[in-house]
Amino acid sequence: EDKVVQSPLSLVVHEGDTVTLNCSYEVTNFRSLLWYKQEKKAPTFLFMLTSSGIEKKSGRLSSILDKKELFSILNITATQTGDSAVYLCAVEMIQGAQKLVFGQGTRLTINP
């Protein structure tokens, strides 16, 4: 069965800290791995990763994929209270459609 596991499930840090969120997967027919940020409603797209070892960066956020070890990390540096959210990792399959298999999410809380 296709599976995506995120860790930790919950994380509380102080503003200014750096955090690393983990995502491991066991799926058949991998196409890509995506990270989303979900605050109240819509998951907001952050990154799409298809190749191993190539870091994607957007401001204080960065992510990298390891297709050999089947995991990805999302780093957030100099965290701010606005980074508080649930971060979702999803794997896209090659099965004739863009089915996404999601992990449970990591709830990140940034305290001032």
Place this chain on the structure above:
Amino acid sequence: DAGVTQSPTHLIKTRGQQVTLRCSPKSGHDTVSWYQQALGQGPQFIFQYYEEEERQRGNFPDRFSGHQFPNYSSELNVNALLLGDSALYLCASSGGLGQPQHFGDGTRLSIL
């Protein structure tokens, strides 16, 4: 440029009733997927529509059905509602394979 829009935002139904949720994809997107997100969980894939046909289906019973219209908008229908159908229903659209899915704010469905 409007993103993915869903209606209604909230809905309260009783067991046994039927419900229809609606989604308009982001401009330029032709593929629509539906997900169910229970509280504290990651979204679960229901099905995907492309060219007005269901392209792939997740592990959901036949009570869940859908439709895509020529303008790419979509509906999700759920019959014979159960208490366990209470969830946030998310619609996502994309411009095709290799492009990330973008999500709407969802419809919060509560079954009494």
